[in-house]
Amino acid sequence: MKQEHKIALLGLGTVGSGVWKILSEKKDMLLARTEHQFTIKKILVKDLKKKRSVSVPSSFFVSKADDILKDPEIDIVVEVMGGHEPAGTYITQALQAGKAVVTANKALLAERGVELFKLARQKGLSLGFEASVAGGIPIIKSIREGFIGNQIQELYGIINGTSNFILSEMTAHGSDFATVLAQAQKEGYAEQNPDFDVKGIDAAQKLSLLTSICYDVEPPKNGIYVEGIDRITPLDIQFAKKLGYVIKLLAITKAQYFNQPHSGAEGEAPSGLPVEGATRAPVIDARVHPTMIPEKHPLADVSGIYNAIFLKGDAVGETMFLGRGAGSMPTASAVVSDIVMAATGRGTSLTTASLRPMTLQSIEDLQSEYYLRFSVIDKPGVLAEIANCLGDADISIAAVYQRERDLGSRVPIVVMTHEALEKNVREALKKIDELESVLDESVLIRVLKR
Numbered sequence: 001m002k003q004e005h006k007i008a009l010l011g012l013g014t015v016g017s018g019v020w021k022i023l024s025e026k027k028d029m030l031l032a033r034t035e036h037q038f039t040i041k042k043i044l045v046k047d048l049k050k051k052r053s054v055s056v057p058s059s060f061f062v063s064k065a066d067d068i069l070k071d072p073e074i075d076i077v078v079e080v081m082g083g084h085e086p087a088g089t090y091i092t093q094a095l096q097a098g099k100a101v102v103t104a105n106k107a108l109l110a111e112r113g114v115e116l117f118k119l120a121r122q123k124g125l126s127l128g129f130e131a132s133v134a135g136g137i138p139i140i141k142s143i144r145e146g147f148i149g150n151q152i153q154e155l156y157g158i159i160n161g162t163s164n165f166i167l168s169e170m171t172a173h174g175s176d177f178a179t180v181l182a183q184a185q186k187e188g189y190a191e192q193n194p195d196f197d198v199k200g201i202d203a204a205q206k207l208s209l210l211t212s213i214c215y216d217v218e219p220p221k222n223g224i225y226v227e228g229i230d231r232i233t234p235l236d237i238q239f240a241k242k243l244g245y246v247i248k249l250l251a252i253t254k255a256q257y258f259n260q261p262h263s264g265a266e267g268e269a270p271s272g273l274p275v276e277g278a279t280r281a282p283v284i285d286a287r288v289h290p291t292m293i294p295e296k297h298p299l300a301d302v303s304g305i306y307n308a309i310f311l312k313g314d315a316v317g318e319t320m321f322l323g324r325g326a327g328s329m330p331t332a333s334a335v336v337s338d339i340v341m342a343a344t345g346r347g348t349s350l351t352t353a354s355l356r357p358m359t360l361q362s363i364e365d366l367q368s369e370y371y372l373r374f375s376v377i378d379k380p381g382v383l384a385e386i387a388n389c390l391g392d393a394d395i396s397i398a399a400v401y402q403r404e405r406d407l408g409s410r411v412p413i414v415v416m417t418h419e420a421l422e423k424n425v426r427e428a429l430k431k432i433d434e435l436e437s438v439l440d441e442s443v444l445i446r447v448l449k450r
Helices: 014-025 027-034 085-097 106-123 139-146 160-175 177-186 201-215 234-242 328-343 382-392 422-433
Strands: 003-010 035-044 072-077 100-103 152-159 245-258 281-296 306-313 317-322 367-377 397-402 410-417 443-447
Touching: 003 014, 003 106, 003 152, 003 328, 014 035, 027 100, 027 328, 035 317, 035 328, 035 410, 072 085, 072 177, 072 328, 100 328, 100 367, 106 201, 139 201, 152 177, 152 201, 160 177, 160 245, 160 306, 201 281, 201 317, 234 245, 234 410, 234 443, 281 422, 367 382, 382 397, 382 410, 382 422
Parallel strands: 003 035, 003 072, 072 100, 281 443
Antiparallel strands: 152 245, 152 306, 245 281, 306 317, 367 410, 367 443, 397 410
């Protein structure tokens, strides 16, 4: 029997316009597939007279949220306005009013996700957020449903299309960062203020949600190490290619599980942990930074504005998802999926009762191989000075690369290390940068093992 659902959109920008198009143009297809009819009733906008990219009758528009939140016919509210406020207040009020919610707001969920998911759980409602990570790639449903029988061991993601476009263009054409950034802004792939993307902030917010989903922990608000791509140069890309690598902005999350000593009575958990988590308290390694990826790795070929997520589960093994990570229609596709899930009782709210305590690993405790580039005066003894600083910090050199000699001029020296402790590497670089023969701040790029 057909069931009808009245939907309200909070916002009609890029994503909201895509949702309008899908629900309007594919109404019959959705009805045939789900036996549910989805009808947009109201759309909250700031400017009632603004020209839109889609043709929507003016009768749908409202300027006050209460026109939606107090409408008893509306049972699903779709928040696609972005930002922390008033979006957070509207989502809270919608849930309190007994309405299911769908959102693409990764920034809000990374900050207030636990609070909002708890409220949704208390009300017995869905809070869908598939579109908040990787656009049209159904990664959240895949992890929570397709891989429900797996313990996720590690996840690597290219989850910011702007940064991936810039690095791809720098790699393909040898252009510098500033030139490609200007091109990305001109073509609409980067904002006029690009810091949110190129400094890794957007990827870190998405990684916070992925970490929570993978390991059943609260989304880490702070502590994820973040480093952007703005210091990557064509020279680094050239060296990477020579060494058999490609540079990507990578979001990484891994979990280590340690047995906890049982100090209490039988059945009690140490430190107030839930009994079921007493012997499996995770330490999470979550970070975003430029990474040298081996050319043969599946992620190395992901170029342009595409996103990709590579993960490993203890049962399924290695698998990878590829698709458009942003844009009107790909993101709207994920939003509509959540609308259908909410209507059919299969929403994607996090089960906050199962979220476990965890500890974020400090970046200084990372064990990795490293690419180190030094800009030095070409004179005898410089390499020996650098090698001594590295050796004193217990860092073993795997290989050294140097351009043709030109005594007295500026030359780059590249050192590839064996696996080393990041704390030691940082201490060594601090000493190296103080050497008279070193002209610029040294460049560090972490290397993904082959």
